[in-house]
Every structure is written in C-alpha cells, then in structure tokens.
Amino acid sequence: MIPGAPDRTRMSDDCIFCSIVAGDIPARTVYETDDVLAFLDANPLARGHTLVIPKSHARHVGDLGSELASAVFDAVAELTPRIQEAVDADAANVGINDGEAAGQEIPHVHAHVVPRFEGDGGSPIHAVAGRRPDLSDEELDAVADEIADATGA
Ligand code: AMP
Ligand code: ZN
Numbered sequence: 001m002i003p004g005a006p007d008r009t010r011m012s013d014d015c016i017f018c019s020i021v022a023g024d025i026p027a028r029t030v031y032e033t034d035d036v037l038a039f040l041d042a043n044p045l046a047r048g049h050t051l052v053i054p055k056s057h058a059r060h061v062g063d064l065g066s067e068l069a070s071a072v073f074d075a076v077a078e079l080t081p082r083i084q085e086a087v088d089a090d091a092a093n094v095g096i097n098d099g100e101a102a103g104q105e106i107p108h109v110h111a112h113v114v115p116r117f118e119g120d121g122g123s124p125i126h127a128v129a130g131r132r133p134d135l136s137d138e139e140l141d142a143v144a145d146e147i148a149d150a151t152g153a
Contacts, residue, residue: 002127006049008037010057012107012108012138013059014058015106015107015108016106017051017053017057017108017110018057018108020039021037021053021055022145024094027039027040027042028040029048030079030083031052031073031079032116033052033071035055035056035067035068035071036053036054036055036071036072036074036075036111037052037053037055037070038050038051038052038053038079038081039051041046041112042109045090045112045114045122046087046089046114046115046116046117046120046136047087047112047115047127048083048084048086048087048089048113048115049112049113049115050070050079050083050113050116050131051106051109051110051111051112051113052075052079052111052113053072053078053109053110053111054068054071054109058069058096058108059107059108059109059110059124060096060099060109060111061096062098063109063145068109072109072111073111076111076113077092079096080092080113083090083113083115084115087115089115089116089117090116090117090118091115091116092113092114092115092116093112093114093115093116093122093124094111094112094113094114094123095111095112095128096102096109096110096111096112097112102128103128
C-alpha cells in the first residue's frame, strides 16, 4: 500500500463516513490519528458539534474491537474539553445513536460531541427515549438479572 493512502480493505463501499475517511468527499476535519477521525457535523445541533468515528467501518458499538473502542473513547475524552474551550461552551452532551430504532442514520459508528451553552433551550440526554416505563422493584431486579446473565457477570 502507498504510505498515507486510505486502506480500502477497511471500508464499506456505500458508506458516507468511509468516503470521508478515504478523502473521496470533503469534511471539516478537526482531529485525526491512525485509527480515529473527528470532523464537524454538516448539520450541527450546536456550534462545534463534532462527530468522532473509527476509520474502520463498523456499524454498531458492539462491532468495535476493544482496541478501536478504546481509541474512539480516548479521542472523545481528549476532544470534548478542547471543543468546549474552542467554542466557549459551558458543557457538552456526548452520545451515540446505536441502531436505527435509536435514530442512527449513518451506519458507521460515530460519537456526537454536542457543545452546550447555558440557556440554550436544549435538553439533557434523558430526553432521547420515549415514554418512561413504570417498573416495579421486582421487575427492575429481573431486568438486572437478565442483563447480568447476558454480560456473563
Ligand atoms: P446519526 O443520526 O447519529 O446517524 O447522525 C448522523 C449525523 O451525520 C447527522 O448529525 C448528520 O448531520 C451528519 N452528517 C451526515 N452526512 C454528513 C457529512 N457528509 N459530513 C458531516 N456530517 C454529516
Ligand atoms: Zn463506513
């Protein structure tokens, strides 16, 4: 492979974010490592709204290996305060829409870093879900057991 050339073996052909990684479509890149790219969201929710993506194509967070997951989160942790500082924000929401039912439109993992400003009229991340379920203590115990079983805890 030519040094510096995009590794197309890690790309999905019809993925916009893979095309950005490959340099085939433009983006306002703000940060880059061997494994991670961060660029401004083209339709920002706030000044400085940034997307942090793995350079390799992965649809869901669960598809990231531990190395890539760490690389993405390291970048998010490093960038979030820098983005806030750059746009003089008071706080930030960090989130991933993981799957269509959660609002994921681009099927390539991306963490949104959305700077927040006092009095901006926005909501906390709790606002993303639908109606809150009314769960009894027994139901909460059962849910905890189901998840613990699924995670092998
Ligand atoms: P999601 O709903 O989590 O999949 O979010 C996709 C995000 O990607 C949206 O906030 C879009 O504004 C953003 N987006 C879509 N196409 C581009 C692009 N070419 N460059 C930058 N951001 C994009
Ligand atoms: Zn992709």
